[in-house]
Amino acid sequence: MRKVIVYLKVLKLFWGTAIAAELEYRLNFLIAVFSSLTNLAGSIFTLFLFYRTDYTFQGWSWNESLIVLGVFTFLQGISATLLVPNLNRIVEQVQQGTLDFILLKPISSQYWLSLRSLSPWGFSDLLFGLLIIIYASFQLSLNISNYFLSIITIGCAIISLYSIWFMLGATSIWLVKIYNVTEVLRGLLEAGRYPISAYPAAYRIFFTFVVPVTFLTTVPAEILLGKNQEIWLLFSGLLAVSLLFVSHCFWQFALKFYTSASS
DSSP: OHHHHHHHHHHHHHHHHHHHHHGGGTHHHHHHHHHHHHHHHHHHHHHHHHHTTTOOOTTOOHHHHHHHHHHHHHHHHHIIIIIHHHHTHHHHHHHHTTHHHHHTSSSOHHHHHHHSOOOGGGHHHHHHHHHHHHHHHHHHTOOHHHHHHHHHHHHHHHHHHHHHHHHHHHTHHHHSOOHHHHHHHHHHHGGGGSOGGGSOHHHHHIIIIISOGGGTTHHHHHHHHTSSHHHHHHHHHHHHHHHHHHHHHHHHHHHTTOOOTTO
């Protein structure tokens, strides 16, 4: 328990200093909000083009598809707030040799690398994503109990996304420059804007069993809508726990091959 309290105090210090530093450039926040609104408007317009002629994705109405888009936007906010400012810097830490200083600190290096920074520029996506989900949910008059189950699956989606991203960042110990790999991952995750049924069968298999995009956006939306709750909830939890465990083991394995800047 004492160790948990210490880690929470460190996290408070991390995020406090990170926000103070970022807020020195407040104009960036307005730019981020405008960028988020533009991207969101483009996504909604693209979705509208599908539904304007009474076409529907198999088993998904307009408001149901909006929930998927809302979950995707929310996860984009998580990525911009936590994943990008932290995990993309692993490459820099390895290149510049500053990873040495992190490994010498009396705290988990994975914890440090994963939560050291916090960017407020993703807050707008978090807010817009929640607003879309709430709006579409009220239009569908959903059961309140489904919200709690959906929160669990969204939490699992965040853990799964983090674990995959962190493992890619860890490969920089061997590959050094992997910016293109993370960009490919972000490109693949764009498929989560729409329900998985919008894609051909081969793509559904790929986005479910190879790159688990299905569990990031479609599954939380289905749980909220009350579709296949038990099986999807179980698979989401197992996937998140498994990926988190594998990411920790993979990081420990990767460190065995790390040579410090002074070596």
